[in-house]
Amino acid sequence: MNLPLNAEEPRIMHIDLNSCFATVEQQARPRLRGRPVAVTNRKSRHAAVIIAASYEAKAAGIKVGMRTDEAMLLEPGLIIVETDPPKYHYVYQRLVGIMRSYSPDVVMKSIDEGIIDFHSTSSINKQSLKDIGMEIKERLKREVGIWMRCNIGIAPNRFLAKQAASLHKPDGLDTISHSNLRAVLKTLRLTDLTGIAICNQARLNAVGIYTPLQFLDASADDLRRRVFHSVCGEDWYKRLRGWEVDNYDSITKTVGRQYVLEDVRLSEQDVDSRLSYLCETTGLKLRSRNLCARGLYVYARYTSGDFWYERRMFKTTFYSTAEIYRRALLLFNNRPKDSYIQEIGVTCYGLELSHNNQISLLDEVNHEVWLTQAMDCVNEKYGESTLIYATSFPSRDIIKQKVPFGSTRYFELLCQS
Amino acid sequence: MEDVTLVNKYVNILAYYFKDKERPKCFPKRMEYGGRQVTFSETGLRHPTRKGQRMVHVFDMSDGEADYRLEFDAEVLSWKLIYIADVFHELAA
Numbered sequence: 001m002n003l004p005l006n007a008e009e010p011r012i013m014h015i016d017l018n019s020c021f022a023t024v025e026q027q028a029r030p031r032l033r034g035r036p037v038a039v040t041n042r043k044s045r046h047a048a049v050i051i052a053a054s055y056e057a058k059a060a061g062i063k064v065g066m067r068t069d070e071a072m073l074l075e076p077g078l079i080i081v082e083t084d085p086p087k088y089h090y091v092y093q094r095l096v097g098i099m100r101s102y103s104p105d106v107v108m109k110s111i112d113e114g115i116i117d118f119h120s121t122s123s124i125n126k127q128s129l130k131d132i133g134m135e136i137k138e139r140l141k142r143e144v145g146i147w148m149r150c151n152i153g154i155a156p157n158r159f160l161a162k163q164a165a166s167l168h169k170p171d172g173l174d175t176i177s178h179s180n181l182r183a184v185l186k187t188l189r190l191t192d193l194t195g196i197a198i199c200n201q202a203r204l205n206a207v208g209i210y211t212p213l214q215f216l217d218a219s220a221d222d223l224r225r226r227v228f229h230s231v232c233g234e235d236w237y238k239r240l241r242g243w244e245v246d247n248y249d250s251i252t253k254t255v256g257r258q259y260v261l262e263d264v265r266l267s268e269q270d271v272d273s274r275l276s277y278l279c280e281t282t283g284l285k286l287r288s289r290n291l292c293a294r295g296l297y298v299y300a301r302y303t304s305g306d307f308w309y310e311r312r313m314f315k316t317t318f319y320s321t322a323e324i325y326r327r328a329l330l331l332f333n334n335r336p337k338d339s340y341i342q343e344i345g346v347t348c349y350g351l352e353l354s355h356n357n358q359i360s361l362l363d364e365v366n367h368e369v370w371l372t373q374a375m376d377c378v379n380e381k382y383g384e385s386t387l388i389y390a391t392s393f394p395s396r397d398i399i400k401q402k403v404p405f406g407s408t409r410y411f412e413l414l415c416q417s
Numbered sequence: 418m419e420d421v422t423l424v425n426k427y428v429n430i431l432a433y434y435f436k437d438k439e440r441p442k443c444f445p446k447r448m449e450y451g452g453r454q455v456t457f458s459e460t461g462l463r464h465p466t467r468k469g470q471r472m473v474h475v476f477d478m479s480d481g482e483a484d485y486r487l488e489f490d491a492e493v494l495s496w497k498l499i500y501i502a503d504v505f506h507e508l509a510a
Contacts, residue, residue: 024462027461027462028461028462028477029461029477029479029484029502030459030461030479030484031479031483031484031502031503032484086464086466086475087462087464087475089464089466090462090464090465090466091462091464144462145461145462379469380469380470381469381470382468382469382470383467383468383469386469
């Protein structure tokens with residue numbers, strides 16, 4: 001394979017909200033503006049990690065993924081706020097609305113970043129993409145709030161557009177095309193490239209590639225055979241040259257939920273209650289997509305560092321909360337009990353389209369289906385978790401809804417109060 | 418760490434309603450709470466949120482000294498003060 005740089009006019013725009021959750025909090029609460037703010041899923045000094053930090057906090061050395069107690073040591077004036085998903089959902093919706101007003105080809109990569117493909121609207125849009133980018137920044141401030149800022153990158157493919165969006169944070173607007181690609185790559189390190197972290201850097205270093213420019217100049221054959229040992233090498237070869245390889249749709253293969261226990265010394269009954277609540281959410285997700293599962297995977301992580309899991313493929317499909325919990329408990333009871341549990345998780349796999357409209361010959365199965373449908377109706381009308389199983393009840397006010405990173409598939413569903 | 422006082426009580430609000438270019442807008446101007454009046458100077462963010470099938474509008478307001486979260490239930494036209502953040506304790510007492 002021998003491809004030139006893609007000389008097409010850049011028509012992919014990547015939009016990335018700066019420190020999204022922290023910025024939205026600063027927008028919502030004017031007194032937080034200009035102060036170091038960290039957003040966490042749980043307001044606890046020990047068990048919580050920071051999922052977003054404002055630029056003022058980042059300047060003090062606070063990073064995403066840092067524990068809150070470590071962050072407080074670095075910046076005693078740090079203001080820690082808990083996540084508020086409906087707020088982020090609103091900003092997400094406004095961002096999607098703004099993006100869709102320019103092109104129907106909009107793909108949201110996560111809650112705070114998305115891509116506009118201008119290929120289908122190039123004959124309608126008379127403005128240059130740079131002008132559109134400036135307009136989007138202005139509209140975001142006007143329609144959401146004056147504190148909102150975003151990075152915008154324009155390039156011939158998604159990878160380079162994302163790279164362009166990360167060149168001048170915050171509030172950047174950059175274009176990468178075949179004419180300036182080498183100049184841009186010259187200023188970067190390997191780990192500045194999206195998708196190249198320490199492991200991939202080591203793989204590249206092992207064959208004498210130390211800079212993005214050397215990466216660009218490597219042959220497809222070398223990348224495939226010597227570096228990545230798979231078709232990923234060819235993908236990187238194309239990606240770096242501006243050819244599109246990342247426009248695929250992903251399919252839902254698993255549905256699940258995890259939880260880090262708020263206290264490692266919980267009683268067995270409390271741990272079961274947390275598990276039951278995780279099964280409630282998992283069931284809700286399954287049913288919202290009209291799916292049922294055949295396989296179940298349960299895991300526990302211990303304070304000792306040990307990890308235990310058990311998975312089983314069942315003969316019959318399931319989708320109701322009671323059935324997920326019953327099967328999960330069946331597996332969970334096999335866990336070793338000689339150490340404290342720190343984290344638990346439930347995942348359904350072997351997904352297929354639900355066939356709950358088929359009335360069963362067995363009365364007990366029908367009763368469970370009707371009960372689940374009735375409970376879902378009540379919860380839809382009066383709000384999530386209005387009606388839940390007694391086993392889950394003690395956990396209802398403890399396990400809070402997390403902000404979904406990555407996929408925004410369940411965002412609508414999970415943002416209900 | 419900031420100081421957040423949970424209130425979750427119905428309050429009296431004087432609000433302005435005006436029509437912007439696209440849609441009607443609401444600005445809660447004054448609130449009566451705990452025997453004193455709070456005059457808001459800025460809306461941080463207004464966002465709708467679902468409570469079952471009901472739609473509740475959440476207003477994050479500021480009077481320059483503290484941040485207030487208000488919820489407006491458009492079905493029964495009631496205002497609720499949810500919390501006051503970074504504020505004097507005597508106000509919440």
